[in-house]
Amino acid sequence: MKLLLSCMDCFKEQGYPSNSFVAVDFIEQGAYSLTCSKGHEIITLLQQMKFEVLYEIGAHAILDGYYREAISSFAASLERFYEFSIKVILKKSCNDQVIEQAWKKIASQYERQMGAFVFLWVNQFQDLPTVLSDKMVQLRNSVIHKGVIPTREESVRYGDEVLRIINALKKELKDQYSTELENVVFQHLLRSHQRVNSNSSPSTMCISTIVSLTNGEVDHDQKTLEEHLKSLSQQREKYKSIL
Numbered sequence: 001m002k003l004l005l006s007c008m009d010c011f012k013e014q015g016y017p018s019n020s021f022v023a024v025d026f027i028e029q030g031a032y033s034l035t036c037s038k039g040h041e042i043i044t045l046l047q048q049m050k051f052e053v054l055y056e057i058g059a060h061a062i063l064d065g066y067y068r069e070a071i072s073s074f075a076a077s078l079e080r081f082y083e084f085s086i087k088v089i090l091k092k093s094c095n096d097q098v099i100e101q102a103w104k105k106i107a108s109q110y111e112r113q114m115g116a117f118v119f120l121w122v123n124q125f126q127d128l129p130t131v132l133s134d135k136m137v138q139l140r141n142s143v144i145h146k147g148v149i150p151t152r153e154e155s156v157r158y159g160d161e162v163l164r165i166i167n168a169l170k171k172e173l174k175d176q177y178s179t180e181l182e183n184v185v186f187q188h189l190l191r192s193h194q195r196v197n198s199n200s201s202p203s204t205m206c207i208s209t210i211v212s213l214t215n216g217e218v219d220h221d222q223k224t225l226e227e228h229l230k231s232l233s234q235q236r237e238k239y240k241s242i243l
């Protein structure tokens with residue numbers, strides 16, 4: 001899976017977006033430095049949060065026939081979405097330093113993160129959050145801990161359940177914590193920028209993902225993973241010469 005970047009300096013010079021893309025690997029830092037074909041040195045910050053990128057990696061893994069890796073990426077996406085939700089909710093009443101210190105206490109233990117998420121959610125919404133069914137938890141554990149090789153159908157079913165959960169919880173967060181949510185995304189961009197050693201001013205880029213926080217399409221959250229796989233496949237075909 002590659003990220004397609006175009007040069008904003010070329011855009012400014014030409015007055016319209018460049019048709020020339022550079023395909024790069026996704027990286028942990030979220031900030032991409034590269035030189036375009038005209039020699040502009042550009043820095044692009046990817047606005048997408050970690051859970052969005054991980055979900056896309058899972059979808060591409062299905063297209064490539066790596067079903068174990070798909071389940072592992074979808075599971076990681078859901079875990080990072082819980083982290084994102086915890087930070088958004090806490091932002092309403094806590095300062096960033098306290099949130100970071102608290103997170104460090106549970107950063108390496110998923111079970112603790114899950115516990116924190118469930119009770120924080122119940123406290124805020126007076127209702128249980130939607131979580132993975134026992135069947136999907138078993139599937140995830142057998143794939144990750146026992147080396148089970150799932151079928152394509154199982155990986156799509158797992159991905160669909162994660163998608164449904166993220167979209168449902170995301171809607172509630174957007175309805176009640178829109179300012180805090182925007183602040184967490186902004187902080188993510190700021191942190192990505194701080195990781196780059198450069199004085200150039202960066203441009204920000206948004207990619208369309210199926211768990212996107214920013215997608216404006218009316219029926220976007222109703223899409224199934226199979227529908228998304230179909231559009232990803234068409235996109236890969238369109239850009240196959242540079243991917």
Ligand SMILES: [Zn+2]
Binds near residue numbers: 038039040
């Ligand atoms: Zn350029």
